[in-house]
Amino acid sequence: MSDNTNTLSDIVQVARDSAEFYDHARKEVSNPIIQNLFARMAASKRRLIEALSTRILLEGDQPPESGTWLGGLRQFYADAKAMVASNDEAVYVSQLEETEDRVMEQLEKALEDIQDPAVRTSVLTVMPDARASHDEMRRLKQQLAA
Template identity: 40%
Template sequence: MSNKTANTLNDLVEALNDGIAFYDHAAKETQDASHQDLFRNMSRLKSIIAADLKTEVARQGETPANDSSWLGEFRQGYADLKAKLAKDPDATYVAALEAQEDRVLHAFRDAVDGDQPARVRELASTYLPQVRDMHDRMRALKQAKQA
């Protein structure tokens, strides 16, 4: 596998890992049972996609990314701080998670539309509908919280 392929797939995995960690954290912080279920489901879906991408990286003889990024950790910490000061902590987490979904969606779109190796475009295309659906679910929840 070329460095570009491994790097791109690992970038996607890292973005997914950021979401997994953030959703798991938010599920523990919220008191709303429906949010807990949604956040756990979103984490599970991201884990499935990340596992498949990691398998492809490993199949090609490279080391898959297993950690989240410093940016993901920073966003989670910032959301925690804002939630402590907010009237509606859940709305704060939902807005931050929706921003995380923007990042993941953007990464997958770039992998599909950008100058990427064919295998990267193929895998990103396969998962783009699910990534878009997760983004749209969080955007709808954010909009409902703002209404």
């Protein structure tokens, strides 16, 4: 596997963590507006996974089929924290916003590291949607904390 596909694979794994966590959290909260938001965010991450997995395949490698151990740990932590919290939605939003941070960090690192124009274009193509998701979750986290 090349450095480029390793970098893309890291992003795919982190995005998969995020999508799975959004799907899980959607089932744990009762507010239909938050449920809808989580469904939208999970769909956004699946689009990112699909786009970068396609690029990995075009580079001649196989995209990862699973997330990271840290993603599973974060989900477990959020579940435990939500059990004792008075506002489980705020707990999930806070933890999910951190997954958005991880996705953005990976994307920004990729833009620093990747020189191949076709691979960079793949990353640049998913950036606007990823940035919008990140910013929306950050705003919601701030609103719920106020």
